[in-house]
Amino acid sequence: MITTKQQEREALEQIRNILNTLESGSYVRTAYQGIDVMAENNIDNDFGISATETIRHLETESKELKKENKRLEQEIKNILQIEEVNKETVQRLHEEHDKGWNLYGESTDKLNAAATQLKEKNQEILELKARLFDYMTLKAS
Numbered sequence: 553m554i555t556t557k558q559q560e561r562e563a564l565e566q567i568r569n570i571l572n573t574l575e576s577g578s579y580v581r582t583a584y585q586g587i588d589v590m591a592e593n594n595i596d597n598d599f600g601i602s603a604t605e606t607i608r609h610l611e612t613e614s615k616e617l618k619k620e621n622k623r624l625e626q627e628i629k630n631i632l633q634i635e636e637v638n639k640e641t642v643q644r645l646h647e648e649h650d651k652g653w654n655l656y657g658e659s660t661d662k663l664n665a666a667a668t669q670l671k672e673k674n675q676e677i678l679e680l681k682a683r684l685f686d687y688m689t690l691k692a693s
Contacts, residue, residue, distance in 0.1 A: 560595045564588060 568588055574581040587603055594601060 557595055560591075564591050564595070567591075 567584075571581050571584055571588075590601065590603060590606070593599060
């Protein structure tokens with residue numbers, strides 16, 4: 553004999569009536585809490601899903617989510633370690649950059665001092681050449 557959807561609905565209503573006769577905190581009523589809605593969804597949508605199947609599915613999904621969560625936590629740790637290394641590298645590069653600019657500044661100062669000294673020496677050479685010329689022309693006359 554095939555059970556019709558109407559017969560299923562009537563049986564569900566009888567079960568609900570029986571459960572409603574029990575006090576709200578009773579063991580049986582508590583155990584069946586929400587099952588009537590699941591049964592109604594089965595009837596309306598031509599499903600055959602049991603609470604046990606749903607619990608198993610949710611337990612499996614929960615385990616998978618816990619594993620994924622653990623994996624993501626490890627990935628976050630790895631990323632944070634990489635971030636720390638990157639921060640240290642950036643700090644070191646900033647320090648090296650600053651040292652480079654300091655060396656550039658010192659080199660520029662030394663170069664300017666050397667250029668000034670070179671001009672002074674060239675001027676001194678010119679003056680010495682002029683004196684030598686004067687000396688040679690005086691002696692020749």
